[in-house]
Amino acid sequence: MEIFKEPFGKLSDGAEVSRWVLINEKGLAAKILDYGATIQSLIVPDKNGNPVDVVLGHDTIEEYVAGDCYLGATIGRVGNRIGEGKFELNGEKYELFVNNGPNHLHGGKKGFDSFIWEAEREGDFVVFKRISPDGEEGYPGNLEVSVKMGWKENSFTIEYEAKTDKDTVINLTNHSYFNLNGAGSGDIHSHTLEINAEKYTVCDENCLPTGELASVSGTAMDFRTPKLIGKDIENDEPCVKLSRGYDSTFVISGHPFAKATGDLSGITLVADTDQPGVQLYTANFLTDSRGKGGLECGLRSAFCLETQHFPDSIHHPEWPSVILRKGEIFKSFTSYTFV
Ligand code: GLA
Numbered sequence: 075m076e077i078f079k080e081p082f083g084k085l086s087d088g089a090e091v092s093r094w095v096l097i098n099e100k101g102l103a104a105k106i107l108d109y110g111a112t113i114q115s116l117i118v119p120d121k122n123g124n125p126v127d128v129v130l131g132h133d134t135i136e137e138y139v140a141g142d143c144y145l146g147a148t149i150g151r152v153g154n155r156i157g158e159g160k161f162e163l164n165g166e167k168y169e170l171f172v173n174n175g176p177n178h179l180h181g182g183k184k185g186f187d188s189f190i191w192e193a194e195r196e197g198d199f200v201v202f203k204r205i206s207p208d209g210e211e212g213y214p215g216n217l218e219v220s221v222k223m224g225w226k227e228n229s230f231t232i233e234y235e236a237k238t239d240k241d242t243v244i245n246l247t248n249h250s251y252f253n254l255n256g257a258g259s260g261d262i263h264s265h266t267l268e269i270n271a272e273k274y275t276v277c278d279e280n281c282l283p284t285g286e287l288a289s290v291s292g293t294a295m296d297f298r299t300p301k302l303i304g305k306d307i308e309n310d311e312p313c314v315k316l317s318r319g320y321d322s323t324f325v326i327s328g329h330p331f332a333k334a335t336g337d338l339s340g341i342t343l344v345a346d347t348d349q350p351g352v353q354l355y356t357a358n359f360l361t362d363s364r365g366k367g368g369l370e371c372g373l374r375s376a377f378c379l380e381t382q383h384f385p386d387s388i389h390h391p392e393w394p395s396v397i398l399r400k401g402e403i404f405k406s407f408t409s410y411t412f413v
Contacts, residue, residue: 075096075224079094082107083134085135089190093106093108094107100228102118102228103117108192110187110191111186126256126341128254128336129376130375142361143362145251145362146248146251147186148186148187149249151186151243153181153247155177155280156177161243168212181211185211200224208240215239215240217242232248233407234407236398237398238398241398243396247381251371252376252379254334254336254342256338258366258375259369261374262375267301267333267334268301269324270326270328271290271297271331272298272327273325274324275384277316297332317358319356319357321355323385331347331352342412345410349408352381357375
């Protein structure tokens with residue numbers, strides 16, 4: 075495994091940003107910024123053996139800072155939505171920043187995606203670490219978090235670990251935007267996608283779960299057998315229509331939980347995790363559209379498989395819990411395997 079670090083520009087306050095490059099024996103490469111522990115590139119061979127960069131990203135740190143679409147970033151402390159940005163824990167009320175309609179999204183005003191993380195090599199991997207202080211973005215507890223990323227053969231793996239000195243909430247994910255035909259190669263309507271999920275979280279007009287877990291059967295949300303992403307994307311199904319495409323959490327019911335193939339490249343992505351859900355987002359609101367190499371990445375030019383707990387779980391005690399207690403160790407993994 076070849077691993078090296080190189081400069082990737084500076085923030086406006088002069089802080090230096092680095093990029094880690096990991097290339098395995100088969101030539102599969104990953105480029106990861108310490109800014110946001112952000113996956114900038116994943117380069118894998120297509121059906122003819124030619125290298126293809128399958129994730130959206132930018133060439134400069136300025137574009138990452140200016141962007142608001144979380145391209146490739148690590149999301150926390152709580153990814154996805156918290157209704158009205160409020161919650162109660164151990165009888166204490168907490169108020170968070172509201173940045174998505176009436177709700178809190180992806181950790182708030184300055185989430186984990188907007189910090190420079192400490193990083194070091196650990197064997198074949200790079201580990202990104204930060205301490206999110208007590209009260210950051212309104213969340214309780216000093217949270218020590220690490221994200222270990224790298225290749226295991228043709229699997230790009232992400233392992234999260236966290237501990238807190240006070241009970242808190244946590245829902246970490248990675249926000250990579252995949253286009254298996256290559257970033258900047260057009261929309262993903264002709265990709266095939268299969269998701270091992272019998273149910274999805276029904277949402278209101280602000281994409282906040284109502285609490286109902288509905289069957290995918292007979293709906294646009296049914297990906298139990300391989301289907302073109304574009305097939306039902308204009309469907310009248312409220313979840314799809316309101317979001318101008320897919321932006322819903324699926325309840326994972328088997329493993330690996332998803333498989334997608336780029337029609338032109340023949341690249342197949344097999345995704346797995348130990349998390350209970352996955353948000354399928356088809357880049358319906360992509361605004362930072364100038365991609366690497368100046369290639370335009372417009373609406374629906376990628377899809378995200380954000381592995382996570384169900385959104386707003388803190389208000390749904392019947393769902394898997396996002397509470398991390400003092401003294402407990404939070405651990406989770408996600409893998410993206412290219413075949
Ligand atoms: C997630 C959300 C979307 C959107 C994107 C980022 O996928 O569910 O609604 O906020 O992140 O733009």
